[in-house]
Amino acid sequence: MQSFSSDGVRIAYVDLAPTGDVPKHETVVLVHGFASSHVINWVNTQWTKTLTHAGYRVVALDDRGHGESEKLYDPAAYSSQIMAEDVRRLMDHLDIPRAAVMGYSMGARISAHLALAHPQRLNALLLGGLGIHLVEGVGLPIGIADAMEAPSLDTLTDPMQRMFRAFAEQTKSDLKALAACIRGSRQTLTAGQVGQISVPTLISVGTKDDVSGSGPELAKLIPGAESFDIVGRDHNLAVGDKSHKQAVLDFLARL
Numbered sequence: 001m002q003s004f005s006s007d008g009v010r011i012a013y014v015d016l017a018p019t020g021d022v023p024k025h026e027t028v029v030l031v032h033g034f035a036s037s038h039v040i041n042w043v044n045t046q047w048t049k050t051l052t053h054a055g056y057r058v059v060a061l062d063d064r065g066h067g068e069s070e071k072l073y074d075p076a077a078y079s080s081q082i083m084a085e086d087v088r089r090l091m092d093h094l095d096i097p098r099a100a101v102m103g104y105s106m107g108a109r110i111s112a113h114l115a116l117a118h119p120q121r122l123n124a125l126l127l128g129g130l131g132i133h134l135v136e137g138v139g140l141p142i143g144i145a146d147a148m149e150a151p152s153l154d155t156l157t158d159p160m161q162r163m164f165r166a167f168a169e170q171t172k173s174d175l176k177a178l179a180a181c182i183r184g185s186r187q188t189l190t191a192g193q194v195g196q197i198s199v200p201t202l203i204s205v206g207t208k209d210d211v212s213g214s215g216p217e218l219a220k221l222i223p224g225a226e227s228f229d230i231v232g233r234d235h236n237l238a239v240g241d242k243s244h245k246q247a248v249l250d251f252l253a254r255l
Helices: 038-043 047-053 080-093 106-117 143-149 159-170 175-184 215-221 242-253
Strands: 002-006 009-016 027-031 057-061 099-104 122-128 201-206 226-230
Touching (some): 009 047, 009 080, 027 047, 047 057, 099 106, 106 122, 159 175
16 A cells, blocks of 8 residues: 555555546546455455456555554544545645545545545545435444454443444454544534535445435435445445446446
């Protein structure tokens, strides 16, 4: 991986050239979710392969506090606005004036903040694993932070706490950094703010996802936004679903 300094914070990223027969000379920037990394969210699920094979240049970062990026322990360092600026600075670093930006879960929240702050930098906004909870919720329960700080997985009884703690241990994440991230990245947008998002937007949520909130309800608030139901998938499985990939490719092809 490569890295750069985003206002003094080291951010790791990959920059993948298109492998398809007809390069589109367009870039897709990928922003992963909480306790994940670009490898887990986008490489292991075949997203990077799918997009580069379709002719897109793909740039994917490890969010601050995640993967190979710098670990920070102050919750204030993880606001959605600050993390959105990491994405914008990465685009600046790579001289990418405009791109389609795709985020999943926490990455979708970051991407939405980016679209609101810097609409001129986005050709499209692709929100996966985040629906109306962008407005009506603050992300994952604050108890997830407590789960990261628990003495061990065995001391936890809440199913969601156990799931995220086990996932974080499986990915060998920095548990203290993740706790700070949960506490610091809980910014919503108002209905009026999402109504100001002015770039073509696709919202994709699994029909069995009990974390994200309704995709169609969020789409109603964003002018011209489209919603796609990832049938039969929960929050964890929706990201890599084949129908999800096809919906994104079809959406980008129409731009």
